[in-house]
Amino acid sequence: MLSQLEGAMDAIIKVFYKYSGKEGNKYTLTKAELKNLLKGELGAFLKYQKDPNSVEAIMKDLDTNQDGQVDFQEFIHLVTALTIACNEFFVELLKNQGKL
Numbered sequence: 001m002l003s004q005l006e007g008a009m010d011a012i013i014k015v016f017y018k019y020s021g022k023e024g025n026k027y028t029l030t031k032a033e034l035k036n037l038l039k040g041e042l043g044a045f046l047k048y049q050k051d052p053n054s055v056e057a058i059m060k061d062l063d064t065n066q067d068g069q070v071d072f073q074e075f076i077h078l079v080t081a082l083t084i085a086c087n088e089f090f091v092e093l094l095k096n097q098g099k100l
């Protein structure tokens with residue numbers, strides 16, 4: 001049986017391939033696949049992006065090798081950055097509630 005953290009890692013990998021397998025290279029996200037992943041899995045995050053070209057900007061940020069595709073290594077940077085931001089928010093909330 002997978003531990004909680006192993007389960008979370010497994011879920012991240014499965015989510016990536018669920019969207020990357022739709023068109024083109026099965027192991028990378030095209031811009032359309034990235035957009036669908038953001039909409040399907042990070043809807044709240046996308047909703048608070050004020051820039052209407054945010055998918056374009058996110059794609060550009062993530063595509064560090066500039067091949068027009070987002071591979072898993074590039075994608076995991078987004079998950080890491082968002083997880084760090086969520087943690088900071090959570091810690092701040094607990095501090096404000098006097099629980100930390």
Ligand SMILES: [Ca+2]
Pocket residue numbers: 062063064065066067068069070071074
């Ligand atoms: Ca790339």
